[in-house]
Amino acid sequence: MPGFIQRAVSAEANANYNAKLRTTILSQHTAIVTLQPDLSIQSTATTPLGFQVVQTVELLPGKGDAFAASMKEDYLPAYKKAGVKDYWVFNTNQGGPGGERTLVRPIAKYADLDQQGLLAKAGLTEQQQDKIGERRNATLASGIKTEVYRFIPELSYGMPGQTRATN
16 A cells, blocks of 8 residues: 555655655664553643653563563652653564663653653652662663654654553
8 A cells, every 4th residue: 555645645746755855864764663551651641742752772681571570660650659641661563672662751841851860759769769770770781772852743643542452
């Protein structure tokens, strides 16, 4: 089936668009990821915030369950206590390492990056924060890659879907 742009316009207009677009692309990566609702915090928001803090981690082989346990037992309760309304964890199914996880936290503005860390904001002591960090770091194959993306509404669509029964 033709892509959504070609379906919206003609094949000629789509080819014209792609010719112009190709000159603006430095690199491209495509992956299929799946939201992990049990490792995420989801509000009922339908409008994305202005920015997303995106962290990518690669897990050591066989450490998926330990990573999930740390998220459920350590991070999610603390993040909720710190007032986080949305925090999404995605598994990479295709287009990256099998143990790759993508962690996304929407924020309203760049100044939010200067705020106190979420674990500290939740009232955890430095010792508690270190213990939680050590537990998660024991599951990681490499460091955490962090990027901040600005949301551009006219070039974007959708929010992660709310979970629903699939009976």
